[in-house]
Amino acid sequence: MNKPLLFILTTCLAIGMYSCQQSANQKKKHKKPNIIFIFSDDHAYQAIGAYGNKIAKTPNIDRIAQEGAIFKNFLVTNSICGPSRASLLTGKYSHKNGYKGNEGKFDVNQQLFTRLLKEGGYQTAWIGKWHLGTLPGNAFDYWNILPGQGHYYNPDFINQENDTIHIEGYVSNIITELATTWLDKRKEGEPFFLVVGEKATHREWLPDLQDLGAYDDKDLPIPETFYDKYEGRQAAADQDMTVDKTMRLKEDLKVHADYEKNGIYNRFTPEQKKVFTDYYENKISKDFDSKKLSGKSLVEWKYQRYLKDYLATANGLDRNIGKLLDYLDQNGLAENTIVIYGSDQGFYLGEHGWFDKRFIYEESLRTPFVIRYPGVVQAGTNIDQHVLNIDWAPTLLEIAGVKVPEDIQGKSFLPVLKANGQNVTTRKASYYHYYEFPQPHHVYPHFGLRTERYKLIRFYGGKDSWELYDLQHDPHELHNLYGQDAYNTLTDDLKKELNLLIKQYQDEEAASVLSKQI
Structure with missing residues (x-):
């Protein structure tokens, strides 16, 4: 073969190989990412290492934050479990998706x-x-769910054939096993979206056997607002969710628990029950009996037990998040899989003397949210912009390259992720509306807004009242400024903004409440 012809053939081959490589690179570049959304229940941001807790053992949640982004102002629109899930699925407020409180029937169609x-x-x-x-x-290609709240030990699951299957073990471990089994069986080559719905850390806070007593050597600090007197805040004073009066020694803290009549313990195997009762009867209950507590000493003992069980329950949650991260690494999926960890809302860990959620106050309004997005979000990113849980749906659709329907009320925060939190504005005020009343916990219905600095709240349905807070000077929301002359102009401006948000989101109930002056 002559040299000119050889040169031409070699050049053509090189160009062809380069073209194929470029095509492969382009295909890889535009490959849709997989998405895993780990969604826990009642896990407070202030119980996570990445959010500043020095005692809680959450290395795997912390890892997601370290390898991606942590949101400091991720807010919910209705701080309660079911409605938060409904907002995730629909991208809409509760009054639009029809699911305002727990124990209803969500319109899945x-x-x-x-x-x-x-x-x-x-x-x-x-x-x-x-x-x-x-x-x-x-609504999904595959599902396998806990009925209702589910159980921590030896839970039942309902599958797509509508069969109820009893599975022995601890719920967080079982959910991970089911999730990785589905990942093993999925169609390779097609992107996937998986929600891992965790039961932890919901009441009554039953830790995995290996986590019993994990924090017993710690003296947990009492929150600054633990002995809040609720001056000037009628709704806060009239709730039923205090560690002091509402938290139950037997059912919640397992002091001489009724292991025969209480259904959550009847699910134990004999081996599980022995380990569990040895700890709570022979250690915790005996310790309680020996102290003969009352008054302030009793309520602080209850707080310590509550938080130690709560954090121990979260240990099993975090360990299983680690198992999912390890699975992605071991199966070559980590580079093209977005991993999200979030809770359905915030939770009180003794702040204001409370447990539970519901209020628009910070501890229940703000929820933890961390995301690892390889190739897009830089490791160690902090995001301070206001983002809402109705924003989950449009963001995930935009990431997947799917058009966002116009009737979705949320707003994609993908631009915030791509900019690593820099120079992108989300919203100047966030709207909230809670409904469930009078039970459980007797928290009055209310709606309101939160700006970067201020919060305005309207309670109704009982003790109708307004509250106003300057979060810069009063981050614990102890001093209601509403009605003070110095804040009248600010209050008027915030009410105008609140009216605009009510109209924007078409909240007719809130509009009706505002039409009746108090």
Whole structure:
């Protein structure tokens, strides 16, 4: 072969190989990312190492934050379990998706972003806690869910054949096993979206056997607001969610628990019950009896027990998050899989003397949210912008390259992620509306807004009242400024902004309340 011809053939071959490589690189570059959303229940941001807790053992949640981004102002729109899940699925406020309080029947046939993901080529699954009163139906390709609240030990699961299956073990471990089994069986080559719905850290806070007593050597600090007197805050004073009066020694703190009549303990195997009762009867209950506590000493003992069980329950949650991260690493999925960890809302860990959630106050309004997004979000990113849980759906749709329907009320925060939190504005005020009353916990219905500095709240349905806080000078929300002459102009401006948000989100109930002056 002559040299000119050889040169031409070699050049053509090189160009062809380069073209193929470029094509492969382009294909890889535009490959849709997988998404895993680990969604816990009642896990407070202030119980996580990445959010500043020096005692809680959350290395795997912390790892997601360190390798990606942590949101400091991720807010919910209705601080209660089921409605938060409904907002995730619909991208809409409770009054629009029809699910305002727990124990109702969520309309699973309405527009859900997971169906749109399916149409966009994603395999979809929800495994674990669902808690929406209805079955997922065709909203996912695969689902296997806990009925209702589910159980910590030897739980039942409902599968797509509507069969209830009893599985022995601890719930967080079982959910992880079911999730990795689905990942093993999925169609390779197609992107997937998986929700891992955790039961932890919901009441009554039953830790895995290996985590019993994990924090017994710690003297946990009492929150600054633990002995709040609720001056000037009628709704805060009239609730039923205090560690002092509402938290139960037997049911919540397992002091001489009724192991025969209480259904959560009847699920134990004999081996599990022995380990559990040895700890709570022979250590905790005996310690309580020996102290003969009353008054301030009793309520502080209750607080210590509550928080130690709560943190120990979170240990099992975090350990299983680590198992999922390890699975991604071991199966070559980590580089193209977005991993999200979030809770359905915030939670009180003794602040204001409380447990539970519901209020628009900071501890229940703010929820933990960390995300690892390889190739997009820089490691160690801090995001301070206001983001809402109705923003989850449009963000995930935009990430997946699926058009966001116009009736979704949330706003994608993908631009914030791409900018690593820099120079991107989200919203100057965030709107909130809570409904469930009078029980449980007797928290009055209320709505309001939060800006970067201020919070304005309207309680109704009982002791109608307004509250106003300057979060810069009063971050614990102890001093209600509403009605003070110095704040009248600010109050008027915030009321105007509140009215605009009510109109924007078409909240007719709130509009009706505001039409009746108090």
